[in-house]
Amino acid sequence: MSLKTQLLSAQCSTDLTQAAELLKAGEQVAVPTETVYGLAADASNPDAVAGIFTAKGRPANHPLIVHLGDVASITEWATQIPDEAYKLANAFWPGPMTLLLPRAEHVSPVVTGGLDTIGLRVPAQPVLLDLLTTHQLAVAAPSANPYKKLSPTTAEQVMHGLGGKIAAVIDGGPCQHGLESTIVDLTKRPFRVLRAGPITASELSAVLGETVDAPEQHDTVVPGNVGSHYQPNTRLQMVAADLSDLPAPQPEKRAALLHFGEAPTRDDLVCIAMPDDAARYGQALYHQLAQADQLGVDEIWLAQPPHGEAWLAVHDRLRRAVS
Ligand code: TXA
Ligand code: MG
The missing domain is CATH 3.90.870.10 (DHBP synthase)
Structure with a gap:
């Protein structure tokens, strides 16, 4: 209906x-x-x-x-x-x-x-x-x-x-x-x-x-608290924060890159700059993943965010989004 x-x-x-x-x-x-x-x-x-x-x-x-x-x-x-x-x-x-x-x-x-x-x-x-x-x-x-x-x-x-x-x-x-x-x-x-x-x-x-x-x-199992969740439709992959391990360009393929700092200059990438403080990053994360999803790219690459207590919620969602 x-x-x-x-x-x-x-x-x-x-x-x-x-x-x-x-x-x-x-x-x-x-x-x-x-x-x-x-x-x-x-x-x-x-x-x-x-x-x-x-x-x-x-x-x-x-x-x-x-x-x-x-x-x-x-x-x-x-x-x-x-x-x-x-x-x-x-x-x-x-x-x-x-x-x-x-x-x-x-x-x-x-x-x-x-x-x-x-x-x-x-x-x-x-x-x-x-x-x-x-x-x-x-x-x-x-x-x-x-x-x-x-x-x-x-x-x-x-x-x-x-x-x-x-x-x-x-x-x-x-x-x-x-x-x-x-x-x-x-x-x-x-x-x-x-x-x-x-x-x-x-x-x-x-x-x-x-x-x-x-x-x-701890590792709590409650229905609804599942391993794979919060997923974009496009394949999502983590890359090093300093972008040292970016996959090489492939013919006819485009990726979206959610990164920190300076964007790399590569024609096959749509670069999206992310905030470097945890609260603003959290605020932007789902929105930018949704935006990247709607670009029709082949993959989404996401630069590994920093660690520490303020970033726990971000890492929790990303673990499930990637798996
Ligand atoms: O910020 C939020 O919490 C948002 C907004 C809309 O308030 N809501 C939200 O709901 O994230 P939901 O359904 O997407 O996630 C709620 C999760 C459940 O999947 C489950 O893991 C946990 O909360 N939960 C709720 N009631 C529970 C219960 N009685 N026992 C264990 N876990 C529970
Ligand atoms: Mg939910």
């Missing part, structure tokens, strides 16, 4: 009212967040949430994150909430942090992929936050991409991947962070980061006064 996907403006109050009405009627609407665009549906309506899986082509056992308008609402979705959840929420919400907690009994297994835990976050994107609070909505929302593809950081990119499959997209401009939220598991001790994101394990540890484990210290 093909829908006519409406493009709604985040600046227009009648458009936002319409988005709220669509969500309340059980439709799927893509929304801007400060991380990436999310594909939202009313979290209290299992049929609406099921529609997210259909639109994305996502396996039904992959859990979703529920987005709330305020910290106090977590008691409606989670139970046995430790004090540490409130400490982190007060420090980082609204913001790019998802807390994993035991789910409240009434929550539909459609939302949690059948798990007895739930991921919750209060997003910092002002238009989405206003939509959630004004209309007293909680929305389940994974990233608004077809399963395994690049997460979208613009409304245009959402349209490209899910146009015709969802009721509407709210255009809130490019996302601030460009990479998905940090996921923190508070259901077991020691607490640990399940997915690296804009907020680091050190920042979480500093607020709690205890060590929160970073993802490189």
